[in-house]
Amino acid sequence: MGSKDIGDVSGYYLHAAELKAEKTITLSDYVAQANREAINAGQPYGCAIVKRRMKGVADGYVVRDVATDVRLMNRMRDMEEALRKADPVWWACIDSAHREAA
Template identity: 80%
Template sequence: MTAAKRKGTAWESAWTAYIREHHNPEAHRNVQMGAKDIGDVSGYYLHAAELKAEKTITLSSYIAQANREAVHAGQPYGCAVVKRRMKGTGDGYVVRDVATDVRLMNRMRDMEEALKDAAFDRWYDIDEEHRRAAA
């Protein structure tokens, strides 16, 4: 295995562990399937995640790949998860193109409005929890 491949595998493993702890305990690395890849890691809610740990960052190719893999995975959103050099896992970057991000924000807005209408107290508690986490 090349040094670059080892670095990529280490990043995928570290990010998967981070996602398991902070987001979804069922997250896992995927077996690569060539032209029909479904992303490097499954379990990042609604996303196909394409992980990159490279010295030279080429966002346009990462995003194009993530969006293709989202289609293959049957997920509505693709994202590139890019390792930040000399930093820990939580300091990496999750990157989407603007069109994908706007679709995601529209979904969040619509779902929040629906939850407010259906169960305002539940929406309020969730909103408070996430505002506290951001502080």
């Protein structure tokens, strides 16, 4: 979409996602592009989804800069704390489910 590109895929919650599958990987360029596209898309976070060569998409990487990751983790902490205060039982169920998934 030119200078107002909003990312390659929609539906990656709260993110503008830039998809890459290239022989030579340049993470800094990908993340900078994703961050620009997040602004254009009105999303709070940008990330690059980078496919590994000779591997399936699920074996790829999601990459963001540290500043973006800190903002995302702070948001998750704040939202979890709000849910824990509002509904401790529901928070415990969600927390348990996600811990088991790891």
